Amino acid sequence: MHKAIVVFEVEGGSDKYFNGHRKDTMPIVNSILDAGWHAEVVYFRPEWSEDIFTYVSENFDAYISRVNPGNIPSGEKVYFELLTRLSEAGLVGMSTPEEMMAYGAKDALVKLNETALVPSDTAAYYDVETFHATFPISLSYGERVLKQNRGSTGSGIWRVQIEDKELAASIVPGTPLPLDTELKCTEAVDNHTEIRQLGEFMNFCDRYIIGDNGMLVDMRFMPRIVEGEIRILLVGPDPVFVVHKKPAEGGDNFSATLFSGATYSYDSPEAWPELVEMFAAARPVIAEKLGGDDIPLVWTADFMLADAADGHDTYVLGEINCSCVGFTSELDMGIQEKIAAIAISRVEEKERALAHVDRGGHDGQELPLSH
Structure with missing residues (x-):
């Protein structure tokens, strides 16, 4: 084991700071370094794909993707192919293309339209x-x-x-x-x-x-979207915080993005017990409908308030995202340390599983990871 994790980025895009990185990238890298592992950023370009594969597969145990696919519209297919090859070469992928497509694609909502979500x-x-x-x-x-x-x-x-x-x-x-x-x-x-x-x-x-x-x-x-969108941010299986995003008032405003003037307030998961408990209970159903419980490293679930038949509040799922979740406003909450800890634990868990197989403790099939 190299005890090394690579963090992928792409050059350019509106999500970059003056140093060329997303504001939440180097905090992740530094947290992995603080834990005694090696970490570095590698920029993806489609024309570099072969060289990146060789370098990363020979020197790293895992990758963390911090690439917004919208920033590589002509290279998304090549990027996903690279990530798939790295996973096939034995690296732990966070998140893999399969996870991004299962959890992050908008039609995840359609796959869940037979549920109460x-x-x-x-x-x-x-x-x-x-x-x-x-x-x-x-x-x-x-x-x-x-x-x-x-x-x-x-x-x-x-x-x-x-x-x-x-x-x-x-x-x-x-x-x-x-x-x-x-x-x-x-x-x-x-x-x-x-x-x-x-x-x-x-x-x-x-x-x-x-x-x-x-x-x-x-x-x-x-x-009731005018009352705000409620986002749960999770690192692995654990809710880290809940953000209430309230659209700007007036007209037909419904957007909960900062660009549109929405206001954000941040709470602990304990401040939204009914929502967090409902989502935790739905997790097995979500996993079944979306093709497996390989939980993304960093992901979000966005909800809107609605009226239940009995008049009480209920929550409707509006989106799940795991492609490149940002958390620049919450760096003081220590999320980067949680990300580093879970990323390292996933690599170590895979190594233990492989060692178990090498000792003849299994039937030759790789043990599943419990995230």
Whole structure:
């Protein structure tokens, strides 16, 4: 064992500080170093993929990906192939492409729409034809939110409502809306609103479906989003903190991003016991529906308030993310030390499992990791 962990980044992008790193990258690296292990940053470029594979596979036990896939739109496939090869070479991946796609893709919501976490009418469009045939019917039932798979910080997430309220009230649910129906479309990235005709807006949204990993998720608009979005940040299986993100007041604002003027407040998990307990109880179901319980190293689950049938508050899952979760505002909470500790423990656990096999204590199959 090398006792070494590499941290991947990409050059450029709006998430970088003046030193060229994400603000939360070097705290992770330094925490691994403080624990007595080696750690360093390696920048990914598609043309460097072979050399990176050789260098990393020969010198490191694990990788931590701190790459926002949106910053490498033309190289995402090559990057995922590199991470997969490194895992096949024996490195512990955090997070692997499989975890990112299972937990981080927007259609995770669709896979959970038979659970109490997500409204049952949540759908995903993987081709333009299905989108154009289905969305005019979906919108007849009321306001919707469309979410692109590739976006971050609210980009390509649209609240869609019929502009004419009298028309909206007169529509028979299940009746396809005419393509010239005027819509009010508000994008979460900055809460700006555009008036577009239905057909034109769908043509505009085709860009989100076309291309690798392209899709649109179609979800019911949750009116209580104006009260805020509640995010649980987890390191491995452990909730670390809960952040309440309240959109800026006024108009059709619904975005909970800092860019849009939302205000954030931070609490311990103990301050949200019902939500944390509900999510912990749902974890086995989430694992089953998303293809396994290889829990990401750093991940989040975002919830919105809703009204239960008995009038009490309940929570609706809006998104899970594990591709490149940021925590720059919470560095003083010691999250980087928790990340380093769990990353090191995962490498050591794999080494113990392999040593057990070498001693003839197993049937030749690698022991599963319990994260």
